[in-house]
Amino acid sequence: MARVGLSVQRLVAAAAELADEAGFDNLSVSALARRFGVKDASLYSHVRNLQDLRTRLALHAGGELIDRIAAAVAGRAGKEALTAFAGAYREYALEHPGRYAATQIRIDQALIADSPALRRTAEITYGMLRAYGLAEPDLTDAVRLLRSTFHGYCVLESAGGFGADRDVGASWDKAVDALHITLEHWPRERKSDD
Amino acid sequence: MARVGLSVQRLVAAAAELADEAGFDNLSVSALARRFGVKDASLYSHVRNLQDLRTRLALHAGGELIDRIAAAVAGRAGKEALTAFAGAYREYALEHPGRYAATQIRIDQALIADSPALRRTAEITYGMLRAYGLAEPDLTDAVRLLRSTFHGYCVLESAGGFGADRDVGASWDKAVDALHITLEHWPRERKSDD
DNA sequence: CCCACTTCCTAGATGCTCTAGGATTTCTCC
DNA sequence: GGAGAAATCCTAGAGCATCTAGGAAGTGGG
DSSP states (O other), X not given: OOOOOOOHHHHHHHHHHHHHHHOGGGOOHHHHHHHHTOOHHHHXXXXXXXXXXXXXXXXXXXXXXXXXXXXXXXXXOHHHHHHHHHHHHHHHHHHOHHHHHHTXXXXXXXXXXXXXXXXXXXXXXXXXXXXXXXOTXXXXXXXXXXXXXXXXXXXXXXXXXXXSSSOHHHHHHHHHHHHHHHHHTOOOOOOSOO | OOOOOOOHHHHHHHHHHHXXXXXXXXXXXXXXXXXXXXXXXXHTTTOSOHHHHHHHHHHHHHHHHHHHHHHHHTTXXXXXXXXXXXXXXXXXXXXXHHHHHHTTSOOXXXXXXXXXXXXXXXXXXXXHHGGGTOOXXXXXXXXXXXXXXXXXXXXXXXXXXXXXXXXXXXXXXXXXXXXXXXXXXXXXXXXXXX
């Protein structure tokens, strides 16, 4: 019967390619099996179900994303770090739309807890913001603002949501500049005096 | 045979409820037919296909959203308008997750062009920003930043993406404050003199 | 070489989208 | 009120997806 040599790793890798090519919504067990020249049912020995496949892809993509960001941010601080972070983030989202879409799905909290990638993401993000001298809860608020803006921009851009006749990359650079200014002029939590 | 009295309007209204209850991804023709106690095939007299149903829901929800925003913004300007805009936006997204998710889908440009709701959205957004005295291309850049942040925040929040132990509403208020500051300190396009 | 394990298969249940064509109710207009 | 037109809802069925159960054929260790 000439085995193809399936494994969870190969499945996830192929799923990543498939998602990038056909869109995350069109990632199906059938399509993945077709890509390996194998029957659908065969994949269920390696992956529990479609949900499981998606989750694995999400964690895989999350890891790739944070690796890129970490490499870009390494050795930089302040505005340089912010720009590098943002650039790596958007680049990955545009380069791998299917993988990026995968990172948006809801994942079981238990899996998140022991996913080193996602913890690393938090560390790097908070670390980058330390240069701006924010304390909690402002720090968490700032992280949420950054995540929202980056994520929202990439989603809207890759969905073709920006119709106006203005270079999308230029708007991004401006947005990052604006965020830098925001972080420097952050409306800090008052310390009960005044 | 006792007709139920289907119509496009009733279908879209029921689809909106269904999407809010079961999630936009679980909005299916079958489920909608079940809700009316009718066979799947019957719906295809009113709606071309699932894609068509989704698009109609998206336009419907987009209209509802901008109506709320318009009502909130009316008679306000500057920071007050921004806060009202943001509040109405987030409120709708949290109150109607399925409808809000529908507004995110890609829609044919032709349909967008003759959708009064979406044009109104652009008008109101640009109008609100006029108070900050920005000129193009800064104006478009600012609109993109606002949309990205609002959208990204609501998506992440309703997906449970904010795990930290900090009130999500407080972070939102802070983000809106931060955006206001950003708009006031906007890094304007230089006019060729230094 | 044999046994256990893994890989991949066939077969089939279930659920979804969507088309074709028919029947029945409701509307329209004289 | 009644006949023709139109709209509404139906049955039947094709096609494709997920997923389970159980079986056959490769693979590796002792």
